[in-house]
């Protein structure tokens with residue numbers, strides 16, 4: 001049974017609630033690109049899926065970048081003259097400029113203001129600000145909170161450390177029949193922000209749970225990494241292995257109420273681009289396909305020209321285009337269970353397409369085969385044929401070894417699942433032969449049988465890493 005069908009048998013309300021519960025569990029953690037926040041987050045994910053944790057020391061050169069010092073924080077506050085905490089990290093970790101250097105000082109409001117960040121256009125929201133690569137300290141607060149500060153002296157404390165340590169990332173590898181891989185990458189470095197961070201983390205974790213222990217065509221690699229520097233670090237450490245990545249997806253911002261957006265890979269015509277466009281066209285929410293652009297999330301690194309990997313990015317609202325982006329309003333209310341569940345469904349449908357997309361060859365190409373005598377046609381004449389039978393004609397006609405099932409789904413306007421079911425039936429009836437996919441020759445080394453194609457035309461030794 002297809003993955004999507006299996007998911008659809010479960011109660012979507014419960015799936016959504018479970019995703020949201022997990023997001024709520026991760027929400028209070030003060031994450032950053034390094035430090036105990038991301039470690040703690042990965043430990044929570046590890047309770048659900050097998051996760052290999054990698055620690056890369058400060059100072060490690062990764063392409064043009066260097067792994068930074070590790071940041072940790074215990075507390076931070078601003079106290080007024082009466083000793084009252086007017087801003088307190090314990091209330092929200094967004095109150096501290098992420099990566100703030102430690103500070104203890106007494107200073108007048110006029111001086112303090114230079115280190116305060118607010119959002120005048122949304123006076124009740126707290127902005128999220130970072131200073132990873134320039135030493136600085138600061139506090140983020142609502143504009144109204146700042147306006148309420150009386151003149152006078154304030155005591156500031158940021159009890160943080162910025163020291164040699166490590167950059168941490170997590171990797172969940174699910175071996176399939178082929179060593180060729182599907183890469184799913186999501187950033188895990190934002191503190192209490194729900195859509196931008198936790199939606200991708202929770203849906204990716206649920207997808208990995210769904211795929212764990214299955215007989216899969218591809219191997220799957222899920223990366224939970226700090227944004228930018230994490231992807232760069234992973235790529236630097238895996239330069240030799242990235243040729244295995246046949247399809248990839250960056251998952252982020254998939255919990256908000258907006259419609260779906262899929263940003264194509266740099267190649268623009270990768271199979272994942274085609275699959276995502278198809279899946280989004282055959283679901284009920286609004287969706288838009290965006291051309292590649294070199295700014296955004298970690299697809300920037302996977303699609304840098306030296307790598308040019310077939311990696312797209314699935315979002316709901318596009319980063320930076322919704323007012324809640326990088327503010328305290330990107331909270332648990334902004335990501336609703338129904339939206340998370342629908343995003344998991346889209347990801348599952350996409351995996352189903354990638355797992356099942358292949359080419360077949362019609363073994364009976366001279367005129368139509370007689371479907372009726374094989375019980376593949378309607379029982380009585382006269383009625384219009386339904387979608388299922390129509391799909392059989394489409395598959396037969398275009399199974400010429402050139403068109404994939406996804407090509408046929410696109411051309412016919414029928415859902416991939418219908419086309420795939422038709423192909424399976426026709427294959428069972430002996431009317432189609434499978435065409436070996438390049439990935440199917442790339443099996444793990446320990447298995448060393450010959451792979452032979454159904455048409456007898458293509459042989460490929462196992463363990464071969466031949467690539468088209």
Ligand SMILES: [Zn+2]
Nearest residue numbers: 190196319326
């Ligand atoms: Zn962000």
